[in-house]
Amino acid sequence: MAPTNTSFATAVTIAAFPCDITQTDINDGGVNFTVFYRFVAPLSARVIGAWGFSGNIGSGYRPTIFPYTGPAGAPVAVLGIAAQNKPIQFPVNPGIEYFLEFRKNLDNAGPNQVRVRCEVAPLGNPAPGDILVNDDTPGFPMWIGTPTTNNETRNFVKDMAAAEAGDIVPTGRLLLEEASDNSVRLYETVNFTQLFNSGTLTGTLRIKSNADRNLFYVGRYTGGQAFYRTITPAGVMSGEVTLTGEDQIDGLCANPSNLILYMAEFGSAGAIRRWDIPGVTFLSNLAAGIANYQIPDIQVLADGTILALYHNLVSQDVNIKRYSAAGAVLNTYSLGVQTGTTKPRMAWAFDSPTSFWAWTHTNTGTSIFTNIRVSDGTVLTTRNQQEYESGVYNNPETATPVTRFGNSFSCPFMILHIPAPPAIFVNVVGKKTDTNGLIDVKIPDPTFKTALLP
Amino acid sequence: MRDHAPITIDDFNGLWARGDDDACPLDHFLEATNIQYFDGGFQTRDGIDLFQTANQLGNVLRIHPYKMMNGLTLLVLTVGGNIHHVVSPTITFSNILQKALMTDFNVVSYAGRAYITPFHTDANGIEKGLQNEFLYVYKGDGVTARKAAGNKPTGTVVVANGAAGNMDAGLHLFGVVFESDTGWLSSPAAFNQFTTTLGTTVSFSSVPVSLQSFVVKRHIVATRKIENFNGDLDGYEYFFIPGATINDNVTTVLANVGFFDIDLLEDASHLIDNFAEIPAGVGLCTYHGRLCLTTTFSDISVAYLSEPGEPEAINQVDGLLIVPLDGNPLTNCTEFRDVLYLFKPIRCVGYHDNQDVPATWESFVVDEANGTTVHGIGTVLDSGSVNVDYLIIGNYNGVMLFNGGFNEGELTYKIHDFWHDLDRTLFRALEIINDTITSRLYVILPTGKVLFCDYENGLDHQAVKWAHWTFEVFITTAEIININRIVFGAKVV
Numbered sequence: 001m002a003p004t005n006t007s008f009a010t011a012v013t014i015a016a017f018p019c020d021i022t023q024t025d026i027n028d029g030g031v032n033f034t035v036f037y038r039f040v041a042p043l044s045a046r047v048i049g050a051w052g053f054s055g056n057i058g059s060g061y062r063p064t065i066f067p068y069t070g071p072a073g074a075p076v077a078v079l080g081i082a083a084q085n086k087p088i089q090f091p092v093n094p095g096i097e098y099f100l101e102f103r104k105n106l107d108n109a110g111p112n113q114v115r116v117r118c119e120v121a122p123l124g125n126p127a128p129g130d131i132l133v134n135d136d137t138p139g140f141p142m143w144i145g146t147p148t149t150n151n152e153t154r155n156f157v158k159d160m161a162a163a164e165a166g167d168i169v170p171t172g173r174l175l176l177e178e179a180s181d182n183s184v185r186l187y188e189t190v191n192f193t194q195l196f197n198s199g200t201l202t203g204t205l206r207i208k209s210n211a212d213r214n215l216f217y218v219g220r221y222t223g224g225q226a227f228y229r230t231i232t233p234a235g236v237m238s239g240e241v242t243l244t245g246e247d248q249i250d251g252l253c254a255n256p257s258n259l260i261l262y263m264a265e266f267g268s269a270g271a272i273r274r275w276d277i278p279g280v281t282f283l284s285n286l287a288a289g290i291a292n293y294q295i296p297d298i299q300v301l302a303d304g305t306i307l308a309l310y311h312n313l314v315s316q317d318v319n320i321k322r323y324s325a326a327g328a329v330l331n332t333y334s335l336g337v338q339t340g341t342t343k344p345r346m347a348w349a350f351d352s353p354t355s356f357w358a359w360t361h362t363n364t365g366t367s368i369f370t371n372i373r374v375s376d377g378t379v380l381t382t383r384n385q386q387e388y389e390s391g392v393y394n395n396p397e398t399a400t401p402v403t404r405f406g407n408s409f410s411c412p413f414m415i416l417h418i419p420a421p422p423a424i425f426v427n428v429v430g431k432k433t434d435t436n437g438l439i440d441v442k443i444p445d446p447t448f449k450t451a452l453l454p
Numbered sequence: 455m456r457d458h459a460p461i462t463i464d465d466f467n468g469l470w471a472r473g474d475d476d477a478c479p480l481d482h483f484l485e486a487t488n489i490q491y492f493d494g495g496f497q498t499r500d501g502i503d504l505f506q507t508a509n510q511l512g513n514v515l516r517i518h519p520y521k522m523m524n525g526l527t528l529l530v531l532t533v534g535g536n537i538h539h540v541v542s543p544t545i546t547f548s549n550i551l552q553k554a555l556m557t558d559f560n561v562v563s564y565a566g567r568a569y570i571t572p573f574h575t576d577a578n579g580i581e582k583g584l585q586n587e588f589l590y591v592y593k594g595d596g597v598t599a600r601k602a603a604g605n606k607p608t609g610t611v612v613v614a615n616g617a618a619g620n621m622d623a624g625l626h627l628f629g630v631v632f633e634s635d636t637g638w639l640s641s642p643a644a645f646n647q648f649t650t651t652l653g654t655t656v657s658f659s660s661v662p663v664s665l666q667s668f669v670v671k672r673h674i675v676a677t678r679k680i681e682n683f684n685g686d687l688d689g690y691e692y693f694f695i696p697g698a699t700i701n702d703n704v705t706t707v708l709a710n711v712g713f714f715d716i717d718l719l720e721d722a723s724h725l726i727d728n729f730a731e732i733p734a735g736v737g738l739c740t741y742h743g744r745l746c747l748t749t750t751f752s753d754i755s756v757a758y759l760s761e762p763g764e765p766e767a768i769n770q771v772d773g774l775l776i777v778p779l780d781g782n783p784l785t786n787c788t789e790f791r792d793v794l795y796l797f798k799p800i801r802c803v804g805y806h807d808n809q810d811v812p813a814t815w816e817s818f819v820v821d822e823a824n825g826t827t828v829h830g831i832g833t834v835l836d837s838g839s840v841n842v843d844y845l846i847i848g849n850y851n852g853v854m855l856f857n858g859g860f861n862e863g864e865l866t867y868k869i870h871d872f873w874h875d876l877d878r879t880l881f882r883a884l885e886i887i888n889d890t891i892t893s894r895l896y897v898i899l900p901t902g903k904v905l906f907c908d909y910e911n912g913l914d915h916q917a918v919k920w921a922h923w924t925f926e927v928f929i930t931t932a933e934i935i936n937i938n939r940i941v942f943g944a945k946v947v
């Protein structure tokens with residue numbers, strides 16, 4: 001018998017999460033049917049993971065999942081997500097109706113089935129030291145992972161800027177590029193509220209905090225000219241400085257006291273240049289370019305030494321060199337040859353300048369986050385995480401996906417700093433609520449019980 | 455039910471946590487959480503709000519009052535070992551003292567300055583001053599606190615005859631004393647000998663200049679005439695020469711200083727054995743104008759006392775008291791009824807000032823079973839620790855009244871079982887605030903909660919009314935400001 005849930009209007013309701021439903025009536029008389037499910041996003045949900053798996057891999061009936069927002073009469077595709085036989089993740093709004101279409105790929109003799117599994121993404125409290133990866137595609141949420149356990153998602157944050165540039169300072173302020181309008185946006189990590197929007201900054205953007213970790217530098221290039229400006233963690237944006245003599249920039253970072261801006265020329269064999277910030281002119285190069293290597297990230301440590309992330313565009317070798325301010329190589333930290341081709345990244349560690357983090361990629365959609373001690377190159381932590389790119393499991397279809405949630409593969413990453421909430425309180429006569437430092441909360445359960453009560 | 459006899463409770467007398475539930479009097483509560491009492495009734499406790507509106511501090515470990523000349527402010531220790539000066543809800547001077555290993559501190563206000571001692575809990579659970587750390591002085595201006603006391607002069611002052619004037623003939627020794635912007639006087643140093651001539655003043659040159667930026671004056675000191683000099687430059691009694699002061703830290707000459715030996719009255723010899731750096735301790739109080747500091751890293755049973763009126767002048771030889779050694783550290787100190795009381799966790803001894811140096815003071819035992827913890831002496835309003843004629847002190851036995859001895863019948867009698875279930879190893883967190891205006895006690899517990907006590911019906915174990923206060927945040931400390939506003943500090947756990 002043919003299935004009945006063959007339209008938005010007749011979709012089967014998923015009543016509770018997680019769900020695991022196997023529908024066996026996909027095929028009727030040699031015809032496979034596209035089937036539909038619906039659910040109302042739970043009140044706690046920010047991201048839903050969904051997966052329709054036929055049991056076949058590489059051939060045969062293998063449905064493609066498409067998520068939609070409702071209502072049934074006017075469904076709208078969610079972020080263009082589609083995945084054949086593979087898991088997806090997509091942001092949801094609590095209480096809103098969603099649909100999942102499992103579109104057939106062919107007709108065959110059958111029998112066929114689709115196993116529908118859905119779950120709500122973890123809702124853990126972000127903690128200092130967590131790994132943040134904001135997505136590279138607008139609309140997708142920022143992923144937060146734990147720094148200690150492989151493939152462990154802490155939570156997602158929706159409605160964050162998404163693009164290829166961003167950084168964080170220890171006070172918990174986060175500056176991210178937004179690709180939809182080429183703006184940069186400042187957030188407070190206590191509650192991920194947006195504090196500032198620069199408006200459109202035409203061109204390609206780079207963002208990095210300075211060595212003092214109290215000022216964001218925003219590099220920009222367009223029309224054969226590179227520029228930079230600064231934005232304070234309070235959201236005060238400076239005027240733009242023209243980097244006369246440079247047309248494009250890649251990694252950049254200012255040294256302590258903001259005297260020198262180190263910047264890498266874009267592309268293969270780019271040198272590390274030094275820009276005299278007060279003198280408004282280029283100085284001699286810190287380091288010459290290395291054949292085939294690009295430098296996606298530079299971080300200047302508090303002691304004035306410079307970390308430069310080198311990525312070989314041919315061999316995919318990744319290493320980080322630590323330079324003295326005079327240009328001598330003090331350390332070389334080798335991360336080996338990454339099997340993926342995605343640009344590696346570097347981030348400030350929670351204990352910077354003691355250590356730093358780097359992010360490399362495999363060709364099986366795994367992100368490798370590595371925490372490296374500056375003094376001797378000891379690897380303090382290696383953390384693997386399955387990627388979900390454009391909402392789709394970034395690995396071949398499988399009956400046993402590594403994890404049901406993950407990070408985008410190409411974007412900046414940051415180690416989360418969360419400032420402690422305000423913690424000096426005063427007793428207020430007659431006040432009916434408490435505060436927890438962030439918001440007013442009810443006074444915890446005033447309770448009394450006399451000896452008369454059982 | 456027609457003829458039932460209703461039970462009327464006229465007064466609610468607070469929490470009862472002693473013995474079986476059956477033992478609870480009908481007018482007491484087996485549970486009393488987040489309520490406060492008024493007259494005979496009770497209501498939900500008052501809420502809390504943020505104290506700071508700008509530069510808000512998080513992860514607070516300790517708050518102490520700092521009395522400046524123009525008002526009461528707060529010194530706040532946050533996680534990471536940073537002390538901040540909260541002048542008002544909108545003004546905070548950040549990081550006026552940073553010591554990464556500091557997990558607690560004490561402060562005493564003296565002449566508008568704050569004397570701060572950083573301490574921590576060692577691996578054995580003992581609170582002691584930080585190793586290789588010191589007593590600090592902070593002037594309240596946002597400038598980072600500096601070590602109290604300082605280094606003495608170096609070099610040699612040059613002495614020569616000056617113009618005609620007052621002078622006795624004979625060999626005199628001369629030296630230089632630095633004076634800081636906080637009134638600290640260094641040990642005399644840069645000595646030189648000179649045989650003065652009758653009727654001829656002396657002039658000084660090469661008066662040492664201090665590299666310490668806080669030195670604002672230099673004084674010339676001298677001995678009286680020495681008949682048989684033995685060559686020991688610092689073995690004689692030095693006196694400040696009247697008027698022989700250079701009121702800056704630049705000038706190196708002082709000409710035509712005349713004096714007679716009989717004019718040499720103000721002794722400077724007591725400065726010779728003073729600490730140049732005063733080790734950090736735990737307890738800190740004032741007694742008869744002296745600063746008292748206890749429990750340094752190396753001497754957990756020693757209390758140092760400064761010279762009266764000179765909190766940075768602590769004599770290493772005779773400015774100390776040694777409490778009988780028993781392996782337990784001094785935890786607290788306070789002045790009460792003209793007596794200096796030093797506390798250990800379960801012991802209390804007293805000392806009377808005999809008008810001689812502290813090392814000569816005799817101790818007397820106050821209690822061999824009751825002491826207190828590092829913050830266990832109640833703070834009264836925003837003025838200090840003494841109220842009417844008692845102290846309120848918390849210890850392993852409960853919260854007790856102290857009027858020279860611990861009163862029998864602890865205030866926590868009604869909640870005896872609760873108190874004794876508390877983890878003794880965490881009693882360092884105990885802190886007591888006494889708001890005498892509203893007749894309330896607030897006891898900060900190791901659990902991050904507060905024991906609330908209403909004593910409007912009297913401050914004795916039968917009349918007080920207790921309740922638990924809980925919060926979404928982990929309360930670590932409390933203080934009173936503006937006479938009787940209660941300020942709580944909290945940390946993230």
